[in-house]
Amino acid sequence: MFARATPAQKLDIIQAMRERGEVVAMTGDGVNDGPALRRSDIGVAMGRRGTEVARQAADLVLADDDLGTVVAATEEGRRVYGNIRRFLVYALSGGAAEIAVMLLGPPFGLALPLLPAQILWINLITHGLPGVALGGEPVEPGAMDRPPRPPTESIMGAGLWQRVLRIAVVLTAVTIGVAVWAHHTGHPWQSMAFLALGATQLAVAIGSRSRPGSWSNPMLLVAVASALALQLAGLYLPPLRDLLGTEPLTIAEVGVVFGLSVLGYVAVRLDRILHPAPLTRSNE
Structure with a gap:
């Protein structure tokens, strides 16, 4: 668990996990989440409360802001x-x-x-x-x-x-x-x-x-x-x-x-x- 992570620290966390062979998904809604959303394997932005920067940087936008939708989409995929x-x-x-x-x-x-x-x-x-x-x-x-x-x-x-x-x-x-x-x-x-x-x-x-x-x-x-x-x-x-x-x-x-x-x-x-x-x- 990581709290109060800065944008640079989020990038470091993603890079460390990818170097271990993990497939990394990143969720975010703010401007400061943009770099991490882009760097991750799957960037997930909130569609309702998310900023335009976050939505543009993400691979997937949740229209209902419900993380349960990610589970349903993964199962369908x-x-x-x-x-x-x-x-x-x-x-x-x-x-x-x-x-x-x-x-x-x-x-x-x-x-x-x-x-x-x-x-x-x-x-x-x-x-x-x-x-x-x-x-x-x-x-x-x-x-x-x-x-x-x-x-x-x-x-x-x-x-x-x-x-x-x-x-x-x-x-x-x-x-x-x-x-x-x-x-x-x-x-x-x-x-x-x-x-x-x-x-x-x-x-x-x-x-x-x-x-x-x-x-x-x-x-x-x-x-x-x-x-x-x-x-x-x-x-x-x-x-x-x-x-x-x-x-x-x-x-x-x-x-x-x-x-x-x-x-x-x-x-x-x-x-x-x-x-x-x-x-x-x-x-x-």
Whole structure:
């Protein structure tokens, strides 16, 4: 606790704390607070009783002069940042899996695992509604107990790109495994691979929820159900079959694909257990 600190002493306190690696927020309302508000990582000025100098020097102005608003804003910021990272895992792992499937298909005897139109269709339905709905996920429990992120940390930091690769491996394995099995057993392997890649990515979206098992974001469930219906429409509606080059699957074939696509959900949840983000300075 510091009392009766002069403007110069406030600057010294901020500098000392920053040299220790702290992320420093400074609140103030007077002219003499201006230098400290500017020097701190986050300067917070009072909007009602604060001077114009303080408001101009600050990064954040509290319109209601209530410090509780800072807590709410911080929580919302962590929710948005967490959802951006959540979408990156979902989108990048799916994109990496699509590339890997096309590259690994020929060595496994699959000359052309997916047609260009099929890849575009999968991207459209998986990155469309489900991707937007992921942005509506609520804040994770305990998010406000985490320390701040280092200013130099990349959005792909704290193990995010490793998680993308691990989930992409599962998506690729499921798709290639379904296609190879179907190819050797006389089933329409390309259509089954088409359904498997899309359905497994949608399972990843469900597994990426901040509060699984709850109704906290019903729009995501609606978006995934809609996307899955469109994926099935690509197999059974004649105009879409002609466009995408697919074949209708039997109930047993669809059941096999859906059963294996659950591994996408399992991969996300298990990855969070086996590779949790550490509660250190490198955490979210």
